[in-house]
Amino acid sequence: MEQIKKERLESKGWKIGIVSDFLELTPEETIFVEIKLALSRSLKDRRQKMMTQVELASKIGSSQPRIAKAENGDDSVSIELLIRAMLATGATPKDIGQIIASVG
Amino acid sequence: MEQIKKERLESKGWKIGIVSDFLELTPEETIFVEIKLALSRSLKDRRQKMMTQVELASKIGSSQPRIAKAENGDDSVSIELLIRAMLATGATPKDIGQIIASVG
DNA sequence: CGTTGTTATACCAAATATGATATAAATACA
DNA sequence: TGTATTTATATCATATTTGGTATAACAACG
Numbered sequence: 001m002e003q004i005k006k007e008r009l010e011s012k013g014w015k016i017g018i019v020s021d022f023l024e025l026t027p028e029e030t031i032f033v034e035i036k037l038a039l040s041r042s043l044k045d046r047r048q049k050m051m052t053q054v055e056l057a058s059k060i061g062s063s064q065p066r067i068a069k070a071e072n073g074d075d076s077v078s079i080e081l082l083i084r085a086m087l088a089t090g091a092t093p094k095d096i097g098q099i100i101a102s103v104g
Numbered sequence: 105m106e107q108i109k110k111e112r113l114e115s116k117g118w119k120i121g122i123v124s125d126f127l128e129l130t131p132e133e134t135i136f137v138e139i140k141l142a143l144s145r146s147l148k149d150r151r152q153k154m155m156t157q158v159e160l161a162s163k164i165g166s167s168q169p170r171i172a173k174a175e176n177g178d179d180s181v182s183i184e185l186l187i188r189a190m191l192a193t194g195a196t197p198k199d200i201g202q203i204i205a206s207v208g
Numbered sequence: 209c210g211t212t213g214t215t216a217t218a219c220c221a222a223a224t225a226t227g228a229t230a231t232a233a234a235t236a237c238a
Numbered sequence: 239t240g241t242a243t244t245t246a247t248a249t250c251a252t253a254t255t256t257g258g259t260a261t262a263a264c265a266a267c268g
Contacts, residue, residue: 028191093207101201
């Protein structure tokens with residue numbers, strides 16, 4: 001969805017850096033991206049305090065590279081994975097809810 | 105992930121009805137499912153008050169059948185889609201955060 | 209310096225989620 | 239009742255997300 005817009009620009013010779021800076025997103029799309037980034041940052045914080053990326057990956061049957069992407073806001077990472085990872089760090093629904101509620 | 109467990113049982117001759125009832129899920133998996141169901145229910149409530157499934161679908165570039173599945177907790181529906189749909193009903197991050205925080 | 213532990217990047221095949229379509233079922237209401 | 243509107247179910251090709259692997263970059267420390 002962001003991917004489509006990105007490709008449209010790239011095909012016209014544009015080079016994309018930080019996407020959300022000048023790619024026109026609808027307000028909803030912007031919020032969606034911000035929610036993912038907020039979860040991403042929180043995941044990194046929490047995980048760093050208690051384990052390595054390898055350990056977290058194995059807890060949720062994922063891989064270290066994917067955890068790295070999750071923590072770096074790579075947009076190939078879904079909210080699904082972010083939430084599964086958060087839960088594996090011991091985050092409660094309340095924790096996750098607060099992070100999302102704080103967006104915007 | 106749930107799918108794998110389901111197939112494992114079905115291959116042994118079991119017939120699955122309401123999955124989460126007797127399929128052993130880890131606490132994290134249970135919470136994850138509950139979050140999706142909570143979003144699902146809230147989506148249905150909100151959407152019904154203001155538009156049809158067709159209208160909501162077109163707002164987010166989806167289809168009516170997929171909205172139906174989203175509202176019925178079909179587990180082919182990702183949290184991604186649930187949140188995009190919620191936002192399209194005007195739900196704020198705060199609204200969504202509260203729904204998630206109330207799980208468990 | 210080299211070694212060890214950790215995280216980042218690139219690529220890919222397989223799994224999963226998706227929107228589209230067709231159509232059935234349910235609901236409302238004349 | 240019949241008919242229009244809305245929602246549910248089934249199928250499917252495509253798109254996206256996934257975990258695995260290899261490997262690079264980086265940091266800590268002897």
